[in-house]
Amino acid sequence: MSPPYANIDRLIEDIVTLPSLPGAVAELNATLSDPDCSLSDIGEVVSNDPAIAMKALRLVNSAYYGLGNEVGSVEQAVNLLGPKVIKNLVLTASVFESLGRAAEGLLRHSVTTGLAMRAIIDHRGNAVGIDADEGFIYGLLHDVGIIIFHEFLPKEHERAIQMARAGEKPLHLAEIEIIGVSHAEAGARLATTWKLADRLSNAIAGHHVLDACLDRKYRPLAAMLHVAEYISARSSFEPLPRIVTDTDPNIWEEAGIRSQDVPTILGRFFESLSDTEELVALAA
Numbered sequence: 001m002s003p004p005y006a007n008i009d010r011l012i013e014d015i016v017t018l019p020s021l022p023g024a025v026a027e028l029n030a031t032l033s034d035p036d037c038s039l040s041d042i043g044e045v046v047s048n049d050p051a052i053a054m055k056a057l058r059l060v061n062s063a064y065y066g067l068g069n070e071v072g073s074v075e076q077a078v079n080l081l082g083p084k085v086i087k088n089l090v091l092t093a094s095v096f097e098s099l100g101r102a103a104e105g106l107l108r109h110s111v112t113t114g115l116a117m118r119a120i121i122d123h124r125g126n127a128v129g130i131d132a133d134e135g136f137i138y139g140l141l142h143d144v145g146i147i148i149f150h151e152f153l154p155k156e157h158e159r160a161i162q163m164a165r166a167g168e169k170p171l172h173l174a175e176i177e178i179i180g181v182s183h184a185e186a187g188a189r190l191a192t193t194w195k196l197a198d199r200l201s202n203a204i205a206g207h208h209v210l211d212a213c214l215d216r217k218y219r220p221l222a223a224m225l226h227v228a229e230y231i232s233a234r235s236s237f238e239p240l241p242r243i244v245t246d247t248d249p250n251i252w253e254e255a256g257i258r259s260q261d262v263p264t265i266l267g268r269f270f271e272s273l274s275d276t277e278e279l280v281a282l283a284a
Contacts, residue, residue, distance in 0.1 A: 003180030004156075008189050011181050016152045021194040022094040024049035029195075032083055042083055043075040046090055055093035056086075058282055064275045088133040091196075095140045096283040102147050104280075105241060109229075111279045112237040114139030116228035119268035123261060128221045129199065138200060138221075139228050142207050143239055144190055145183030153179060165242050172208040184208050210254060223255035231269055 005011040012018065027045045031037045047053050053074050060077050061070055071077045078086050099107055114136040121128075121135035130138070149157040160174040168174065172182040188205035199218050206213035206222030207229060213219050226247060233245035252258075257265065 003176065003178055005180035008181050008185045011179070011186070012189065016148060016186070018148070018190050018193045019098065022049070022052060022097060024052040025091055025094050025194070028087060028090055032087060039078050039083070040075070042086060043078040046078070046086065047074045051097065052090060052093050055096055055282055056089050059089060059093055059096075059279075062275065062278050062282070064272075064279060085133065088131075088137065092133070092137055092140065093282075095137060095144075098144065099140065099147070099283045101151065102283070103150075103240075105237075106143060106146060106239055107280055107283055108276065109232055109237045109239040110140050110143055111276055111283075112139075112232040112235065112273065113142055113225075113229045114279075115272045115275065116231040116265075116269045117225060119265050119272065120224050120228055120255070120257070122268055123265050124224075124256060127256060128224065130221070135224075135228075138203055138225055139232075141187060141191065141200070142204055142225055142229060143183060143187065145186030145188075145204075146239065148186045148190065149175070149179070149183055161240060161243065170208070170246065171240070171243055182208065184212065188212075210251075220254060220256055223251050224257075226251050227255050227257060231266070235269075235273075 005014065024046060027048070028042065031041055031045050034041075046056060057071065057074065057077065059065065060067065060081070067080070071080060077089070081089070099110055102110065117135040117139035118132045121130060121132045146157075156179050157175070160171060160178045163169065163174040163178065164171040169177070172184055175182045184205055184207055188201045191201035191204055198215065199221055202213045202215055202218035203221045203225045206219065207225040210219045210222050210226075213222050229239075230245050230247040230251075233239065238244055
C-alpha cells in the first residue's frame with residue numbers, strides 16, 4: 001500500500017496547516033532590516049508581545065545566558081545585548097512557544113540537541129556562519145516536524161513510531177513509508193514558511209539524510225545537527241520513548257569533527273546539561 005502523501009506539497013494542501021511566524025519575530029525582522037532603526041524601536045517591538053517579552057526576559061535571566069546581574073526590562077536587555085542577540089533571543093522564545101505542545105521527552109530532546117549544537121558551534125568557532133546561540137535554535141527546531149505529525153496525523157505517526165520501535169527502520173524512513181513525508185521535511189517546510197534562513201531549513205531537511213539539503217553547501221551544517229541529535233539521544237534524551245538515533249561514522253567527517261575534537265565537545269555539552277530543566281520550563 002502506497003503512502004497517502006506523495007510529497008510535502010500534497011501533505012500541506014490536504015491536511016496540515018502550518019502555524020504562522022509569531023508576530024513579534026516577523027515585526028522584529030522588519031525593524032532590524034531598517035538601517036535607521038534604533039535600540040528603542042527594537043525594545044518596543046519585543047514589548048508589544050507580552051508572552052514573548054516575558055519568555056525572553058526569563059531566558060535572558062537564565063543560567064543559559066549567565067549574565068550574573070538580573071535584567072528587569074526588555075529595554076535593558078536590548079541595550080545590554082544588542083540587536084543580533086535580541087533577534088536570537090526572541091526567536092528562541094518564539095520556538096519555545098511552539099514547543100509547548102511537545103511531549104516532555106521530545107521537549108527535553110530538543111533542548112539538549114540545542115545544547116549539543118551550541119557546544120559543537122562553540123568548538124568549531126563559527127566555521128559554518130552561525131554563532132552558538134543560533135546553533136541552539138537549530139537544535140530546538142530540528143524535530144518540530146514530529147509535533148506537526150502528532151497534531152495532524154497522530155494515528156499514522158504512531159504506526160511509524162511502532163515500526164521504528166520494532167527495529168524495522170529508522171523513524172524518518174518509517175514516516176516516509178507510512179505517511180510519504182518525513183518529520184525532517186515537515187520541519188524544514190515550517191522554517192521556510194516562517195521565512196527563516198535558508199541554511200536553517202536546509203539543516204533541518206538534511207539532518208537525517210544529507211542529500212535532502214537543497215543546497216550542498218549546507219551539508220556540513222546538517223551533519224553537525226545530526227551529530228548534535230546523536231549526542232542528545234545517546235545521552236538518554238531520546239526524541240520518543242525507545243526510539244534511538246543512530247549515525248553513520250562518515251557524518252562526523254562531513255561535520256568537520258575529528259576524533260580529537262569529541263572529548264572537548266562532549267565536555268562542553270555535559271557542562272551545559274545543568275541548564276536543561278530551566279530551559280524546558282520556559283516552554284511550559
